[in-house]
Amino acid sequence: MMIETATTSAPYTHSAASVQKTMTTVILALVPATAFNLYLFGWPAVFLFAVTVGACAAMEGLALLISGRRLMPTLGDGSAVLTGWLLAMTLPPWAPWWTGLLGAVFAILLGKQIFGGLGQNLFNPAMVARVALLVSFPVAMTSWVAPHPLFWTGTPGFLEALAITFGGQIPDGYSAATALGLVKTGLSMGQTVSQSVGQLPDLMDMGLGLRAGSLGETSALLILAGGLFLIWKKVITWHVPAAMLGTLFVAATLGHLANPERFTDGTFQILSGAAFLGAFFIATDYVTSPVSKTGQLIFGFGVGLLTWIIRSFAGYPEGVAFAVLLMNSLTPIIDQYTRPRRFGRTRRGEPLAPQGDK
Amino acid sequence: MKLFAIRGGIHPEYRKELASDKAITALPMPQRLRILLHQHIGAPARLLVAAGERVLKGQMIAQGQGPVSAPAHAPTSGYIESVSEVTAPHASGLAQTAVVLVPDGKEEWAPLPTPLADPLTAEPQLIRDLVAQAGIVGMGGAAFPSVVKLHLGTQRKLEMLVLNGAECEPYLTCDDRVMREHPDEVIDGARIMAHALGAPLVIIGIEDNKPEALEAMTREAAAFPEVQVRPVPVQYPMGSERHLVQALTGRETPAAKLTADIGAVVHNVATAQAIHHAVRFGRPLIERVVTVSGRAVREPRNILAPIGAPVTALIDFCGGLVGVPARLVQGGPMMGQPLPSLDVPVIKGTSGILALNAEETGEAEAGPCIRCGTCVAICPCGLVPLEMAAFIRTDNLDGANNLGVTECLSCGSCSWACPSHIPLVQYFNYAKGMLKTKERDRTKHERTKTLTEAHRDRLERAAAAKAAAAAAKATTKGTPPAARQPRAEEPAEA
Numbered sequence: 047m048m049i050e051t052a053t054t055s056a057p058y059t060h061s062a063a064s065v066q067k068t069m070t071t072v073i074l075a076l077v078p079a080t081a082f083n084l085y086l087f088g089w090p091a092v093f094l095f096a097v098t099v100g101a102c103a104a105m106e107g108l109a110l111l112i113s114g115r116r117l118m119p120t121l122g123d124g125s126a127v128l129t130g131w132l133l134a135m136t137l138p139p140w141a142p143w144w145t146g147l148l149g150a151v152f153a154i155l156l157g158k159q160i161f162g163g164l165g166q167n168l169f170n171p172a173m174v175a176r177v178a179l180l181v182s183f184p185v186a187m188t189s190w191v192a193p194h195p196l197f198w199t200g201t202p203g204f205l206e207a208l209a210i211t212f213g214g215q216i217p218d219g220y221s222a223a224t225a226l227g228l229v230k231t232g233l234s235m236g237q238t239v240s241q242s243v244g245q246l247p248d249l250m251d252m253g254l255g256l257r258a259g260s261l262g263e264t265s266a267l268l269i270l271a272g273g274l275f276l277i278w279k280k281v282i283t284w285h286v287p288a289a290m291l292g293t294l295f296v297a298a299t300l301g302h303l304a305n306p307e308r309f310t311d312g313t314f315q316i317l318s319g320a321a322f323l324g325a326f327f328i329a330t331d332y333v334t335s336p337v338s339k340t341g342q343l344i345f346g347f348g349v350g351l352l353t354w355i356i357r358s359f360a361g362y363p364e365g366v367a368f369a370v371l372l373m374n375s376l377t378p379i380i381d382q383y384t385r386p387r388r389f390g391r392t393r394r395g396e397p398l399a400p401q402g403d404k
Numbered sequence: 405m406k407l408f409a410i411r412g413g414i415h416p417e418y419r420k421e422l423a424s425d426k427a428i429t430a431l432p433m434p435q436r437l438r439i440l441l442h443q444h445i446g447a448p449a450r451l452l453v454a455a456g457e458r459v460l461k462g463q464m465i466a467q468g469q470g471p472v473s474a475p476a477h478a479p480t481s482g483y484i485e486s487v488s489e490v491t492a493p494h495a496s497g498l499a500q501t502a503v504v505l506v507p508d509g510k511e512e513w514a515p516l517p518t519p520l521a522d523p524l525t526a527e528p529q530l531i532r533d534l535v536a537q538a539g540i541v542g543m544g545g546a547a548f549p550s551v552v553k554l555h556l557g558t559q560r561k562l563e564m565l566v567l568n569g570a571e572c573e574p575y576l577t578c579d580d581r582v583m584r585e586h587p588d589e590v591i592d593g594a595r596i597m598a599h600a601l602g603a604p605l606v607i608i609g610i611e612d613n614k615p616e617a618l619e620a621m622t623r624e625a626a627a628f629p630e631v632q633v634r635p636v637p638v639q640y641p642m643g644s645e646r647h648l649v650q651a652l653t654g655r656e657t658p659a660a661k662l663t664a665d666i667g668a669v670v671h672n673v674a675t676a677q678a679i680h681h682a683v684r685f686g687r688p689l690i691e692r693v694v695t696v697s698g699r700a701v702r703e704p705r706n707i708l709a710p711i712g713a714p715v716t717a718l719i720d721f722c723g724g725l726v727g728v729p730a731r732l733v734q735g736g737p738m739m740g741q742p743l744p745s746l747d748v749p750v751i752k753g754t755s756g757i758l759a760l761n762a763e764e765t766g767e768a769e770a771g772p773c774i775r776c777g778t779c780v781a782i783c784p785c786g787l788v789p790l791e792m793a794a795f796i797r798t799d800n801l802d803g804a805n806n807l808g809v810t811e812c813l814s815c816g817s818c819s820w821a822c823p824s825h826i827p828l829v830q831y832f833n834y835a836k837g838m839l840k841t842k843e844r845d846r847t848k849h850e851r852t853k854t855l856t857e858a859h860r861d862r863l864e865r866a867a868a869a870k871a872a873a874a875a876a877k878a879t880t881k882g883t884p885p886a887a888r889q890p891r892a893e894e895p896a897e898a
Contacts, residue, residue, distance in 0.1 A: 054742070054827060054830055055495075055742075055814075055827065055829050055830045055833050056733070056735075056737065056738060056739050056740050056741070056742075056814070056816050056819075056829060057416075057737055057738045057739070057816035057819050057820045057829065058731045058733050058737040058738075058740065058742070058758070058760055058765050059416055059417070059574060059737040059738065059760070059764060059765060059766060059820060060765065060766035060767065060768070060819075060820055060825065061414070061416070061766075061820055061821050062766070063778070063821060063822070063823040064768065064823050064824075064825070065771055065774055065823050065824055067823070068774070068776070068823055119769065119771065120771075123771065125774075163772060164771075164772045164774060165772040165773045165774045165775060165824075166772070332774045332775050332776040332777065333774055333775050335775075336777075337775055337776075337777030337780045337788070337790065338777065338780055338781075339781070381791075385788050385791075385807075386411075386780065386783070386786040386787075386788070387786050388659070388785060388786040388787060388808050388811060389411070389646065389656065389657075389659070389784065389785040389786050389811065390646070390656055390657050390658045390659035390660075390661070390811070391658075391659045391786075391808075397658040397659040397660055397661065398656060398658040398659070399658065400658055400661060400665050400666050
């Protein structure tokens, strides 16, 4: 009888976990928010989404071919699709097709494969792409539109949408400002925060996502649902999202209390922009965030604080992507200082003193 | 009674239901037994018999040699067919020396050592002698000669004997069955051990997925106030000595120390039963309960098998295999040894023989680490498997050493949970082996250096003394220096 006699070591049993399953679960968690926002922003958003996800998968395949590696199982692990998906969610919904394509080059080739592929990259590939696009093509990356749900009157039809995505022209009359953008512009024009916020949808609509914003980030509620699903599925833990949102909320609240005319309040800050998407789906990226729970709390705190600082004091209205990238660069050092305490040793690594009774 | 949390751990599929309701059944005596001389950690035993000789049941056929060793005995009466090299139940598949015994079916006992009339008041050394003669080794799988651990009480003040009935390895049910069917023998063995150790308390920890064992043991322990039976949570690796002691007492064994240094000595429940037999009846360790299980086994069961029985005989006793197994394992699936073939004998440490199908092993090609941190969260030792593996991958063994790779238990939790199927334990076992070799070479080198230096010093001193003597002879001819007498009030050593 022929029996497998390889001399590998135990264990000879394995949990059901796999990378593919993890990626699939994350994608599944993104489906509700994505579906809702594709409906909300209509055909141009659908096209851009398809281009971005397809381009990321294609770039991954291309990189594997160039470097002479097998396409499978790497392409099948879902990580490239997930990167594309997340990138699409952070793009303006009616952005032209080439932002998706170029984004895929930035994300997969420069953000991931150049470091050696999955697991090797220091920075979150989707955020690398978003920031690269934002600084290179500020106009295309800040052309926002108000929600124009599919099949509504006044919404671009299929052909008109093709012209928007592949022709690169957003017709007049559709554009709108994001909440963060409106406040930033208002402040620069000498308006107070309350004057700007007065022109925005109410908090309820903000939470539901009925506002201008990136393709997949506007519905805090559906993103929260996806995030809770991930926590329930044990794909992520609460540490990064809670630390990030908590810090952002507290920092904003303190700022608002100190100067309400200059700083928006905590609720506004966490409900606008990419705060929820960033907290549950981007800052939690395994590869680029710390591995220990303590490290994740520090990381989440850093992202939250930097987000608030960038939004409040820097030139850009939104700060999540920059904050994530900045904290990504600190991940190795956070990991180094937040290793668990070894059994039988003190935190400093000395053997414990023998205990008598306790 | 309070329990304490242990760090990390996992909850693999236990699959104990395959065999847990099967009462222990004795294996019909096979036609041939192959008793290995080296069935324990330590030095191999020295052969006492020769081919052609007749031996009696329980007769010592190989003698322990050295401080850590154990003798081997004939499991039944019969003739020594040969002393030959047989495939050992070890991953290497290398041959080891075994006594091949052909049973004569007479079951004729050899004269046994006189048991102790009242072991619970006997001189501890008498108990230790009987345990040593009986060739008892830890039966949980590690096979450490038990008598060595029974000596721990002579150097330290021990507070308790912890009896390990956790049996946290999936599939294995041999300890469960022993506790259910022979709780009286286990508890008696434990009390004898506690007496030998000078430990006033016995705590028996049993994972609470074994309610019948808990019930039987609790009932049996009721008569003895110094024996406590306590359920511990089902959390692999609860059966690790240090973790079991921590769960039961809250005490954490310091690095590089033994549990005995914090007052507790741990023995397995099956070891306790074997000690009961040795001390009460003078019987050596010649048989053990083996769980034969896995979905590739037709009828999993718990078998009382003579040491040396061929594993094929055990499998046949279970109705044979269903298809070709993906894996053959000795012990549990988490920490067991891969078997090179079924043509190996049962040894004292064989707690289980598993034939696993592909679905059970869940083996898959290893992918890249995605830094998910699962391995860090579950490591019961607080290590960082992903970082250690990264160092080992680049052959930076010192880096892995600094992160504590030598403190890894090889419990397998990290490999089990890794979504990328990275064989982390294999990395660590490799690193531990390499580091040990390096350390051995280093000590050897240092020892040589010290000896060389000492030799040179001695030569120099001799030369100097010679020169001084020659000089003294030349200057003070005829007046030897007065030897200085120490005064009475002067301390001998200042």
